[in-house]
Amino acid sequence: MARGGCHIRKRGDTWAVIVGLIALIFVSVLFGGDPQPRARLAPAGSSWAQTPEGLSAIYAVLADQGAARRWTLPLDRLDGSVDRLVVWNVDGLDPDEVDALEAWVFAGGTALVGGPLSGFRGTFQPAAEGTARPAAPHPATLGIRAVSVGSGRFGGAPGERLIHLKDEEGRPVLVSWRVGEGRIFWSADTAWLSNARIGEAQNLDLALQILLPPDGGQVAFDEYHHGFVAPTHWWQVLRGSLQAFGLMLAAAVALLFWSYGARFGSPLPAPERPPRAAVEYVHSMSRLYRRVGARAVVLRALHRSLRTELSRLTGGAEGLSHGEIAGRAAARCGVPAGEIERLLERTADLNHIPADAELIDLARQAEKLRRRIEHATYRDG
Structure with missing residues (x-):
């Protein structure tokens, strides 16, 4: 066609x-994305999982603070864009991954590890669900009185590690140790951070004190070990x-x-003639009024325009004298009341029609006043 x-x-x-x-x-x-919803396929410990064992609730809390992201790359790709890292309930870390994690922590990062990990030595034993309480004063547990925990416990006090939480029978639940400039927190129990328990006792307070970084830092949830892997090449x-x-x-x-030879898009229409500029219209109308001597019409229009602008500024000018209008407007726009009143009186006097030069001067004064009114309206608005 x-x-x-x-x-x-x-x-x-x-x-x-x-x-x-x-x-x-x-x-x-x-x-x-995935063919099926990630929230349904994600395993326990994933920030995608909305199951009772998932971490979607604490992720949502941190995301509301603008401090949450998901890490889908190997641990050796960690950099300074991450301040805190959560590695929760994974099958295990290889020795190289443990070295990469400790190197990142050594530079000043903080890691929260949950569950038995082959890369960290420690014995575990089951226990009854209950409550854990702070074992020693520390900023991470400041103000914490009780935390609701599941059945994960350390078999004994890990050597050279600070114990933060113990259950009712004195068995460690949460420990930490320094690595260079950073710190690794290791929890034997993975239930206290889960969706099912994050709202119990002071679990959320403990999570925020450990994970929420200062100065707008980022908390990364490890999803690489849960199967959500980002490609490193297109x-x-x-x-x-x-x-x-x-x-x-x-x-x-x-x-x-x-x-x-198909192409998209319609042919460009022929360029239209641009409309006449506004200055041409004003010039034509001014010449027409001047020829017919319609200075009274221009003066009346100028006065009507002034009263309209002043009415908007003062909230209404119906029934007010020129002096009252000028007094109200002067306080708003900073123009002397006498100057506004004289301009209103002169443009309202149709018994003395001004000459062309005076009419142009009145128009200039009116335009200057209009700009002051407009500035006052923007400032107050």
Whole structure:
């Protein structure tokens, strides 16, 4: 069909739309996330999980403070953008990962580790669910009286580690130790931070005192060990057969556009003649009024405009004398009341029609007053 002097083949446009839709679907599926909701697939200990064992509640609390993010890269990629790190209820850390974590903590980071991890030596024993209380004064447990915990306990007091929480029978629940400039907190119990218990006792207070960094820092929740892995190269986004599909789709689109020469968008319309400038209109009207000697009309319009602007400034000018209007407006816009009153009186006097030069001067004074009124309105508004 023809439009605007340009011929476009309808068949080529149709195929272009079809291919565009296919590409849109492909990109949406590819980059839209997991096929099933992460909240349902995430394991215990994940900040995505909304199950009782998940950490979505504490993540939401920190996210409201603008201090939460999810870490989906190996631990050796940790950098200064993260101030706190949560590694919760994972299967284990390799020796290289433990070294990377300790190197990051050594530089000043703080890590909260939960559950039995092969990289950290310690014995665990089950116990009845109950309450843990601070074992020694420390900023992390300042003001904490009781924390609701599950069944995880350390078998004994780990050597050279500060014990923060003990249960009713004196068994350690939460310990920590310094590594360089930072500190590692290790909890034998993983229930106190979970969705099921974060609202009990003072669990949330303890979590915030350990995790919430000062000065707007970031808390990262380790999702790399829960299976949510970010690609380190763009080609890794395409996995398996998706790589072949992407290549074939790109070749098909290139062949289609080469064959049909389809293009997107309508022909550009012919440029329209720009409207006449406002200054031309004003110049024409002024010449017309001058020819017919309609200075009285201009003076009346000038007075009406002044009263309208002053009425907006003072909240109404109906029934008020020029002196009263000027007195109210002077306090608002900073122009002397006498000057405003004289301008109103002169523009209202139709018995003495001014000459062209005086009329222009009155218009200038009115414009100057209008700008002062506008400035006062913006300032007070």
